[in-house]
Amino acid sequence: MEIGDAFGRVLERCHAAGGRPGVAFTVMERDDGHIGVHDAAGYFTGLDDWPEAERRICAGLAGRVLDVGCGAGRHAAVLAAGGVDVVGVDPSPGAVAVARERGVDARLGSAEALPDGIGTFDAVLLLGNNVGLLGSATTAPVVLAELARVTAPGGRLLLSGLDPFDTDDAEHLAYHRWNRERGRLPGQCRLRVRDGALATEWFDYLFVSEPELRALVEPSPWTIGRWERDGHGYAVELTRGR
Amino acid sequence: MEIGDAFGRVLERCHAAGGRPGVAFTVMERDDGHIGVHDAAGYFTGLDDWPEAERRICAGLAGRVLDVGCGAGRHAAVLAAGGVDVVGVDPSPGAVAVARERGVDARLGSAEALPDGIGTFDAVLLLGNNVGLLGSATTAPVVLAELARVTAPGGRLLLSGLDPFDTDDAEHLAYHRWNRERGRLPGQCRLRVRDGALATEWFDYLFVSEPELRALVEPSPWTIGRWERDGHGYAVELTRGR
Numbered sequence: 402m403e404i405g406d407a408f409g410r411v412l413e414r415c416h417a418a419g420g421r422p423g424v425a426f427t428v429m430e431r432d433d434g435h436i437g438v439h440d441a442a443g444y445f446t447g448l449d450d451w452p453e454a455e456r457r458i459c460a461g462l463a464g465r466v467l468d469v470g471c472g473a474g475r476h477a478a479v480l481a482a483g484g485v486d487v488v489g490v491d492p493s494p495g496a497v498a499v500a501r502e503r504g505v506d507a508r509l510g511s512a513e514a515l516p517d518g519i520g521t522f523d524a525v526l527l528l529g530n531n532v533g534l535l536g537s538a539t540t541a542p543v544v545l546a547e548l549a550r551v552t553a554p555g556g557r558l559l560l561s562g563l564d565p566f567d568t569d570d571a572e573h574l575a576y577h578r579w580n581r582e583r584g585r586l587p588g589q590c591r592l593r594v595r596d597g598a599l600a601t602e603w604f605d606y607l608f609v610s611e612p613e614l615r616a617l618v619e620p621s622p623w624t625i626g627r628w629e630r631d632g633h634g635y636a637v638e639l640t641r642g643r
Numbered sequence: 644m645e646i647g648d649a650f651g652r653v654l655e656r657c658h659a660a661g662g663r664p665g666v667a668f669t670v671m672e673r674d675d676g677h678i679g680v681h682d683a684a685g686y687f688t689g690l691d692d693w694p695e696a697e698r699r700i701c702a703g704l705a706g707r708v709l710d711v712g713c714g715a716g717r718h719a720a721v722l723a724a725g726g727v728d729v730v731g732v733d734p735s736p737g738a739v740a741v742a743r744e745r746g747v748d749a750r751l752g753s754a755e756a757l758p759d760g761i762g763t764f765d766a767v768l769l770l771g772n773n774v775g776l777l778g779s780a781t782t783a784p785v786v787l788a789e790l791a792r793v794t795a796p797g798g799r800l801l802l803s804g805l806d807p808f809d810t811d812d813a814e815h816l817a818y819h820r821w822n823r824e825r826g827r828l829p830g831q832c833r834l835r836v837r838d839g840a841l842a843t844e845w846f847d848y849l850f851v852s853e854p855e856l857r858a859l860v861e862p863s864p865w866t867i868g869r870w871e872r873d874g875h876g877y878a879v880e881l882t883r884g885r
Contacts (some may be wrong), residue, residue: 402676426680434644438668572840598814
């Protein structure tokens, strides 16, 4: 197995096939050995396929927008096509390449270390469950501060996620228990993407409930405002203090 | 990770969804860390989706037929529906359960150890690339003898496969080299199926070229007859000596 941009390679393969289903799959391996598979075509869908809560929270989005963890540009490409001034950031070179081909001003970078010189934004997006990029209880304050650094006073952070406890899957519940035993948040998933002989480095992706997210945001420069729910999760508006 | 019938669980999930694509995926992990993904709907297709070489080699199939590694019954269910007297065998309890629901007289068993008392057959099938069930140069003679044991004199063994050397995939070519170094046939894939937190035991699945297959069959009770080729592989008819 070789360490590399497995995620980007999957997106590039799907993009080369016009984003159609049945061609390229993201295989997510969790550190308990759990394997999840998703058709990468899900990263190429349009506005109509955004969760209802995301559409509601994003209504009227304007000004300069930063899409963090933009992937293939599921959100950023839609916004750019609608005339929004949006910059995408992703740590995957393949994702950045695909997002650019799809009309996004995409740059290489992560939520913890945004690229230099990207300026200030009126809104920052952590959509597509990218509240997960908060990573852990340890890294969440770092990410929230880094995003605040590039947000204008009074600007907004829009994020979406899934409640990890909204499941009766025995394998997920066992993972929550194991995480508690080793001092991690229950929904803190240690993951890597695998594709062919390629695997990414392990990374933490955080699923949090509403009380957990409120506790993480409380000491940060952000204040929680609107909280939109739909059948599959939530989307939340945070405002940066002035 | 737990050892269990990951393959059967994927088939059961796909079957529960009416065999439609986009629901359940077989994730094959190779012992070099290579990951391959296939939509399990491919195990639920009909006669029209059999490779051309398989359709040609199976034309006029009659008498008692044994389908080895029948899976969800991609071949056996079609034959049973067409009035052929077919028995399916698979080591996966989940596969056997699904094949039965699809009208196949399916039993638990493997190519190396067929279930007791299944009687004698006029034709034995190793289709869907199940020449792979020969396993290795070591196990191939065992499997070929076991299949001969349940085949009537003059009966046939119909198998299909893919030439492992018909690729320019650098990851597959590197695996061939590694196999040669450790004294295995180049296309001898050590695999396990992973699904959620479940993984099967590792098993060997053998991809062989025409010269390799001829060499494996030569000392066996079988004689190679028709050799059908299509763009994607081959299907071969072997006859059991009288």
